[in-house]
Amino acid sequence: MSGDAFLAVEGLHAGYGDARVLHGVDLTVGRGEICAILGPNGAGKTTLLRALSGMIRVRGDVRLDGTGLARRSPDALARQGVAHVPEGRGTFMPLTVEENLRLGAFVRRGRGAVGADLDRVCAYFPVLRTRLKQVAGSLSGGEQQMLAIGRALMLRPRLLLLDEPSLGLAPLVTEELFRIVRAVNEEERTTVVVVEQNAHLALGVAQQAHVLESGRIVLSGSAERIRADEQVARSYLGYRV
């Protein structure tokens, strides 16, 4: 399976100073797949994404399409096409929506291409087009999350990392977001790793899912299987899916 994996993580250890959080995570994600990472609060889901985008130091092996990515700097990873939508969205509040979006393409050169990508992103999120000159801090929570995802898409990512996009949003808004993520995945063949507390939603769009607990993957399988397994739902997710 790891032979044709697009993203292959092996024996990944990471943490913050003396606090170790990930204790040898192994997982693979196929090309063009959506993969959900589930698990309780504090399991290390955010830490895993930070490790994948180079924000924290890691031990272990990370390969994207065969290229070793572990221990590279965040800007090197951005250049490799890894886009990370951080927990809490990371909006640049005083900047305009357009400035936020352009920052998403920061490591890319060529004005023309970036301009075309502004259009492409606004086609996914029409509401952003009407707000381009507006200060990002004035957007609603849902719009800010759209902006965060749109900004990540400005990189034309090969791997899109989403950290709890549903956090603090109304169910309707969240559904809309996941529908768009799905559309991006289908139209651009972007591989997506999405961390979610809302297992039901995530399993609805993902093909594969991994359950993380205390820094270890305790369960992996197809989204359907995990959704079907009520026992799994009770013991690992703490609630019924």
Place this chain on the structure above:
Amino acid sequence: MSGRAEVTEKPVRADAPGRGRALARIAAGRRRWIVAAALLAVACSLPFQLVPFRVFQFTMVLVYAVALLGLNLLVGHAGQISLGHGAFFAVGAYGTAIMLDRWDVPHVLTLPAAAATAFALGLALGLPAMRLRGLYLALVTLAIAIFLVPLLKRFESVTGGSMGLTLGKPAPPAWTGLAEDQWLYFLALAVAVAAFLLARGLLHSRVGRALHAVRDNEAAAEVMGVRLSFYKTLAFAWSAMFAGAAGSVYTWVIGFVSPDSFAVTLSITLLAGIVVGGLGSFSGPLLGGLFVMFVPGISQDVNDAAPGVIFGLLIITVMYVAPTGLAGLAGRVARSTKKILRKE
């Protein structure tokens, strides 16, 4: 800080039709140019209206404004602190003084050389310093300012030690028909306008966006691929460059440098100046320049025994009345006046 200011400064009505908004934006842009042109016209007439001593004071306002443009870049736009800005000002001032004193370099050439020296020094010192944050960064930059004065006294043969150096001022060319004070004023004005345009260009570039991103959300900026230490160091070097240019003009204007003019208080006064003037705003450095020039003197007049106390109280008052600085206050006043006018 400035973030809030900008959010409140530009309330955008989402329901306004796109075209109307675009027109409004063009109108606002044109209005800004008209204001700038008017300001420039006033600035140009100033030396013909005032007595030479006042002209000198406004020349110094411009000099400080150039230094504050740099500090604004670092503190207001990149979100880093510096308690050592005065040291780079001193580097520019002394660099110019030494060039004039030792090698008779023409005045015009001393400025780019001083600015380049300050930039290089800013890069060298910023490289390690910008890996630090908050309090640590404040301390390291403060240390730079503290070490400077003894250093200048130590290398007496070059710097003139405690006695300082006395230098010739640039003479007004005959064709201008200007007096010396007026000529110096116009030189400072030209440098200030050039510095303003340069800062504006920097901030509107891709690099300016990177600085704002670093200021507003370091973690998010980092995942976008903005190399934090690189851009912070660059901002530090730029801010040093502006300070160096300002220091150079300072030497032209004063014709004298001595170590005690560049003590730690200068750095602290400059930081107070930009915070009071308005961080991250374009008029902040000018308002801050007025503050740095006039407020210490006013405090001295109010209470000769403890000018520091009065100075401190004034800063606290301004920050209390106008948490976004004088620039923010001016914006608020302008908006409420407009509202009142519209109602009538």
